[in-house]
Amino acid sequence: MLEQLLIFTRGGLILWTCKELGNALKGSPIDTLIRSCLLEERSGAASYNYDAPGAAYTLKWTFHNELGLVFVAVYQRILHLLYVDDLLAMVKHEFSQIYDPKRMAYSDFDETFRQLKKEAEARAEDLKRSKQAVGKSLNNSKKQGQMQKAGFEGVTNKSSESNSSNDSEDGDDRKGRKLDNGHSNGNYVHNEESKGNGRANGVENGSSNAGAFDVNKLQKLRAKGGKKTEPAVSKGSKVEPKKKITKKNRVWDDSPPQAKLDFTDSVGENGDNIEVVAADHGESMMDKEEIFSSESEGEEDEEVGKDSKPETRKKGWFSSMFQSIAGKANLEKSDLEPALRALKDRLMTKNVAEEIAEKLCESVAASLEGKKLASFTRISSTVQAAMEEALVRILTPRRSIDILRDVHAAKEQGKPYVVVFVGVNGVGKSTNLAKVAYWLLQHQVSVMMAACDTFRSGAVEQLRTHARRLQIPIFEKGYEKDPAIVAKEAIQEATHNGSDVVLVDTAGRMQDNEPLMRALSKLIYLNNPDLVLFVGEALVGNDAVDQLSKFNQKLADLSPSPNPRLIDGILLTKFDTIDDKVGAALSMVYISGAPVMFVGCGQSYTDLKKLNVKSIVKTLLK
Ligand SMILES: Nc1nc2c(ncn2[C@@H]2O[C@H](COP(=O)(O)OP(=O)(O)OP(=O)(O)O)[C@@H](O)[C@H]2O)c(=O)[nH]1
Numbered sequence: 001m002l003e004q005l006l007i008f009t010r011g012g013l014i015l016w017t018c019k020e021l022g023n024a025l026k027g028s029p030i031d032t033l034i035r036s037c038l039l040e041e042r043s044g045a046a047s048y049n050y051d052a053p054g055a056a057y058t059l060k061w062t063f064h065n066e067l068g069l070v071f072v073a074v075y076q077r078i079l080h081l082l083y084v085d086d087l088l089a090m091v092k093h094e095f096s097q098i099y100d101p102k103r104m105a106y107s108d109f110d111e112t113f114r115q116l117k118k119e120a121e122a123r124a125e126d127l128k129r130s131k132q133a134v135g136k137s138l139n140n141s142k143k144q145g146q147m148q149k150a151g152f153e154g155v156t157n158k159s160s161e162s163n164s165s166n167d168s169e170d171g172d173d174r175k176g177r178k179l180d181n182g183h184s185n186g187n188y189v190h191n192e193e194s195k196g197n198g199r200a201n202g203v204e205n206g207s208s209n210a211g212a213f214d215v216n217k218l219q220k221l222r223a224k225g226g227k228k229t230e231p232a233v234s235k236g237s238k239v240e241p242k243k244k245i246t247k248k249n250r251v252w253d254d255s256p257p258q259a260k261l262d263f264t265d266s267v268g269e270n271g272d273n274i275e276v277v278a279a280d281h282g283e284s285m286m287d288k289e290e291i292f293s294s295e296s297e298g299e300e301d302e303e304v305g306k307d308s309k310p311e312t313r314k315k316g317w318f319s320s321m322f323q324s325i326a327g328k329a330n331l332e333k334s335d336l337e338p339a340l341r342a343l344k345d346r347l348m349t350k351n352v353a354e355e356i357a358e359k360l361c362e363s364v365a366a367s368l369e370g371k372k373l374a375s376f377t378r379i380s381s382t383v384q385a386a387m388e389e390a391l392v393r394i395l396t397p398r399r400s401i402d403i404l405r406d407v408h409a410a411k412e413q414g415k416p417y418v419v420v421f422v423g424v425n426g427v428g429k430s431t432n433l434a435k436v437a438y439w440l441l442q443h444q445v446s447v448m449m450a451a452c453d454t455f456r457s458g459a460v461e462q463l464r465t466h467a468r469r470l471q472i473p474i475f476e477k478g479y480e481k482d483p484a485i486v487a488k489e490a491i492q493e494a495t496h497n498g499s500d501v502v503l504v505d506t507a508g509r510m511q512d513n514e515p516l517m518r519a520l521s522k523l524i525y526l527n528n529p530d531l532v533l534f535v536g537e538a539l540v541g542n543d544a545v546d547q548l549s550k551f552n553q554k555l556a557d558l559s560p561s562p563n564p565r566l567i568d569g570i571l572l573t574k575f576d577t578i579d580d581k582v583g584a585a586l587s588m589v590y591i592s593g594a595p596v597m598f599v600g601c602g603q604s605y606t607d608l609k610k611l612n613v614k615s616i617v618k619t620l621l622k
Contacts, residue, residue, distance in 0.1 A: 002081065003057065003074045005088075005113070006030060007095055007106075010068040016095070016106040018113060027052025029074055033059050035398075036593070038070070044362025049077060062088045064096050065371040066330065071095070083124035090116045330372055331379070336365050339383040343621075350620050351583030353542045356590045364390055384621060391617045394586065397595035401569060406530060407445055407500055416448070416494040418502045418527060420487070421571070422520060423535035424547055425508030428573035428600055430459065432535055433503050434466035436571075436598065438605035440501055441470065448499040450490035451476035452483040452523065455507035455516075463505050470605070473499070483507070484523040491527060504529065511550035514558075521558040524565050533597065534567040536588055538575045544587040552592055567592050573600035576607070582619050585611065 007016040029050040048059045056077040340361040347357040364386045410417040421429045437447045453459035467474035475490035494502045509516035556564045596611040
């Protein structure tokens, strides 16, 4: 059963919920969806699973981008409700008809919804029944085929019947799909469901379905002596030579009037050929325009007004390009694709992991589809602006992360503030731990280091050197000790000697190394640090996703606690070595949801900075 359906604005104002459903949802699935999916640019996904104690929900949604509305349906995951997409699409359509930004209450929508839900359920039921019917008929025709093979008279005829039955089935299936495409809600309805829609909505569709196994139809087909698809193919192939015949009209010897050479304007007999050439040309030019936003935008925009008026005239590449820029009423996915593809490539050249670039583009597409393009606005500019917004949103920390404030808060409670540095080997954990220590010292915070890399030889000495240079205490117990215990003793020591902060160095480990990940999980569980800082290299590309997602996954899976601590923040190192390939910052934040708290940009103690979101976004889109 559907648990709830909500309609709210992108600003978060709830306009309508189904009172009839009225079930109190367990946990907070809607808040979680907004926080972890919609706000984090993951809205390109098809659905979202939410688990609460005693409930496992699936959430599906659709946007009306033009009106800025969000429609969310919640149902028990176990039920696999087939009609939800269909229902959402219809609710979106109907609600958009009555939506008024000044209106707050929509109780009149209750009845409409009840009706829409009934219809959607009926269609899903029809679909289920027709599927069963198809299954049965398929079995029957198989059985028939087997009997024929077993030696009945007229074997050839019958077998051709069985063939045509299969062909006919395919043919009708195709027909069904075509009809579905015409369905106004087609974009949002699964193929399966839209098949159902088609059948329920139209007599023609219904008969086409029945016709799949209609004996009369089969006999007619057999009489024609050919597959159902053949005439269509031959029809199609006839069209081509016709086009070619028109080509012959272009006889250069006839010294045609000069005006005919102006292909951009021609509507004459040669129009087809000219249009093909012109259209191709136009498209490729358009692609270029989508990728590189040109400086001469203003000039072109002026032309838009002139050229886009005579709709019926055939257009050359010049005018068709403008039509694609300004002539569209509402943006469709196909309009956005070239610009998004270009943007995805650009993000990837900046070292953004492919998976993330892809998801971001899907999300931007979802946020733009159906939106009206402001007149004279390029699709590429619109897409770029939407992507810029999305990137800023992702990279801007959602909660305030003020370490100095938190350090003082811990101090007031009489305990040290504990930071654990984790990450794979050689990324710069110890060096950047020392930089953070230096930064804290600059802010009159007393620091103690804890040498909990008891695994790699030389690690303790390396940290000791930093401690000596910075003149701060270090807690060390040598090698082959349990790092979780060493950290615990270090924190006790810091509590006794009144250190404000304990910085815990840990051994580098690969995300797949289970024993080491288990040890890290234990260290975190036992000491409950205030901050788990993932140290990652800014040089990584696709590997960033694997590192961070597996670190988080292992910390969750291997923790003895039911509420395991995950990564709280990111320290991105070696930023000085990457030029404009700043994509790792985006990939890491996107995959973990944790903010970049520091950026290491050199090998001296002062080379520690805060991330400048604006400049990163600018570089990513440059
Ligand atoms: N250019 C540059 N080099 C850095 C930066 N941070 C660390 N390094 C260098 O990276 C190398 C590895 O640094 P470490 O601090 O030893 O790395 P680690 O993660 O502690 O290493 P393991 O303990 O083996 O896992 C050293 O040569 C550092 O000088 C940085 O921000 N920029």
